[in-house]
Amino acid sequence: ETGVTQTPRHLVMGMTNKKSLKCEQHLGHNAMYWYKQSAKKPLELMFVYSLEERVENNSVPSRFSPECPNSSHLFLHLHTLQPEDSALYLCASSQDVGMGGHQETQYFGPGTRLLVL
Amino acid sequence: AQSVTQPDIHITVSEGASLELRCNYSYGATPYLFWYVQSPGQGLQLLLKYFSGDTLVQGIKGFEAEFKRSQSSFNLRKPSVHWSDAAEYFCAVADSSNTGKLIFGQGTTLQVKP
Numbered sequence: 001e002t003g004v005t006q007t008p009r010h011l012v013m014g015m016t017n018k019k020s021l022k023c024e025q026h027l028g029h030n031a032m033y034w035y036k037q038s039a040k041k042p043l044e045l046m047f048v049y050s051l052e053e054r055v056e057n058n059s060v061p062s063r064f065s066p067e068c069p070n071s072s073h074l075f076l077h078l079h080t081l082q083p084e085d086s087a088l089y090l091c092a093s094s095q096d097v098g099m100g101g102h103q104e105t106q107y108f109g110p111g112t113r114l115l116v117l
Numbered sequence: 118a119q120s121v122t123q124p125d126i127h128i129t130v131s132e133g134a135s136l137e138l139r140c141n142y143s144y145g146a147t148p149y150l151f152w153y154v155q156s157p158g159q160g161l162q163l164l165l166k167y168f169s170g171d172t173l174v175q176g177i178k179g180f181e182a183e184f185k186r187s188q189s190s191f192n193l194r195k196p197s198v199h200w201s202d203a204a205e206y207f208c209a210v211a212d213s214s215n216t217g218k219l220i221f222g223q224g225t226t227l228q229v230k231p
Contacts, residue, residue: 004160006160031217033217040223041223042121042207042220042221042222042223042224043161043207043209043219043221045218045219048217048218050217055217056217056218058218090160090161092161094217097217104217105151105163105166106163106217106219107163108153108160108161108162109160110158110159110160111159111160113158
């Protein structure tokens with residue numbers, strides 16, 4: 001399998017549930033990202049990992065907990081979510097995080113459509 | 118702070134007609150600019166990018182974009198639209214913080230009439 005994959009593709013959960021989103025990249029990249037795409041809003045960056053170390057936390061509530069066990073896998077653990085957290089969650093990867101004015105191209109997975117009831 | 122504006126939320130064109138999607142950015146230095154396309158139920162696919170050099174950038178699927186510093190614009194164009202081009206298009210600029218952060222516009226939904 002190539003590119004960036006995400007599972008599950010669709011998820012329905014109650015506000016008291018705990019679930020996890022999984023992302024896997026098969027590109028040999030060192031950086032991985034979580035984005036949130038809500039209706040009628042621009043994509044919002046949530047977290048950035050570089051070589052399994054978190055380098056950006058974009059003021060995300062603690063009910064979202066990322067985990068990057070290795071450079072190929074990224075998880076987003078969800079607990080006690082709110083209905084307004086319903087959105088498409090996109091994972092992306094890039095060769096490295098942009099440094100020194102150099103920007104790397106990010107490649108996106110298909111997303112997980114999350115509905116919180 | 119950096120920002121991206123896509124003035125057109127929704128555009129409808131006839132198949133075979135030309136297309137231009139507008140993108141304006143706010144950025145102090147030389148920007149890194151991207152156009153992505155998202156088909157229904159799919160993730161984002163990179164169409165093209167501008168990092169430096171030639172201001173007219175060629176991308177996949179017959180798309181091109183022109184960087185105009187004087188107008189702070191990076192408009193996407195295609196000379197002849199196909200029905201399969203119906204999708205949502207996002208313009209993005211790289212954040213200057215060296216964390217890989219992309220700032221996205223709100224997107225433009227393209228509808229193609231037969």
